[in-house]
Amino acid sequence: MDLKNLKILIVGVGGLGCPASLALAEAGVGTLGLMDPDHVELSNLHRQILYSEENVGQLKVEAAQKYLQRLFPQTKTNLIPEAFGAVNAEKVLQSYDLVVDGLDRLEKKFVLNDWCVKLNKPFVHAGVVKFEGQVLPVIPGKTACLRCLIPKIPPPFALPTCREAGVLGSFSQAIGFLQAYETLRLVSHPENLFLWKWNIQKRTARSIRPVRNLDCQACSGKVFEETIGEMTCKV
Numbered sequence: 550m551d552l553k554n555l556k557i558l559i560v561g562v563g564g565l566g567c568p569a570s571l572a573l574a575e576a577g578v579g580t581l582g583l584m585d586p587d588h589v590e591l592s593n594l595h596r597q598i599l600y601s602e603e604n605v606g607q608l609k610v611e612a613a614q615k616y617l618q619r620l621f622p623q624t625k626t627n628l629i630p631e632a633f634g635a636v637n638a639e640k641v642l643q644s645y646d647l648v649v650d651g652l653d654r655l656e657k658k659f660v661l662n663d664w665c666v667k668l669n670k671p672f673v674h675a676g677v678v679k680f681e682g683q684v685l686p687v688i689p690g691k692t693a694c695l696r697c698l699i700p701k702i703p704p705p706f707a708l709p710t711c712r713e714a715g716v717l718g719s720f721s722q723a724i725g726f727l728q729a730y731e732t733l734r735l736v737s738h739p740e741n742l743f744l745w746k747w748n749i750q751k752r753t754a755r756s757i758r759p760v761r762n763l764d765c766q767a768c769s770g771k772v773f774e775e776t777i778g779e780m781t782c783k784v
Contacts, residue, residue, distance in 0.1 A: 566651030568725030596718035
């Protein structure tokens with residue numbers, strides 16, 4: 550697919566979504582959807598590279614749009630100043646070719662995973678907290694999804710976000726740029742996909758070929774039928 554005709558949704562324009570959207574616009578992606586309900590805060594600035602002090606108090610999606618349009622006017626940006634969830638997932642996702650997971654809550658990432666699998670939308674999961682980060686590109690029906698690797702969804706707020714636990718700004722940016730790279734690979738070379746895991750404190754980096762779980766609740770569609778699926782859809 551020609552990048553100019555590609556529509557990519559960035560769910561969460563924070564520490565991961567900022568560098569990912571910047572890299573994708575720079576690569577020449579035609580349309581970026583920017584989805585985030587939050588406003589820019591001073592504490593965001595060390596890791597969210599699309600914003601400056603003059604943006605504090607503004608909607609993140611609006612500040613991000615201004616930054617991207619100034620540098621890459623050829624990239625169209627659609628603004629969705631809403632929180633992602635089961636109630637709007639299908640409506641939002643169906644308009645895009647690929648999805649970038651920039652969410653900060655793990656339980657929300659499961660919701661995004663489940664709906665992308667259900668709607669057959671390729672996506673790139675990423676997570677970063679403290680000194681650890683990971684990136685997982687997913688092609689529904691062909692590669693392992695997040696729930697293949699972590700079958701049981703954690704309860705809401707069980708794990709801290711990078712804002713709560715801390716993270717180096719340069720590290721979250723590196724993970725976001727890697728996420729953008731894997732997103733482009735899904736378009737150009739959708740094979741040999743790996744789970745990338747980094748620990749900068751231990752100075753380790755691993756690539757793991759994830760194996761699909763034949764009993765995966767998301768890949769089988771059971772997540773929307775059984776009790777665990779009801780819990781997922783309510784997050």
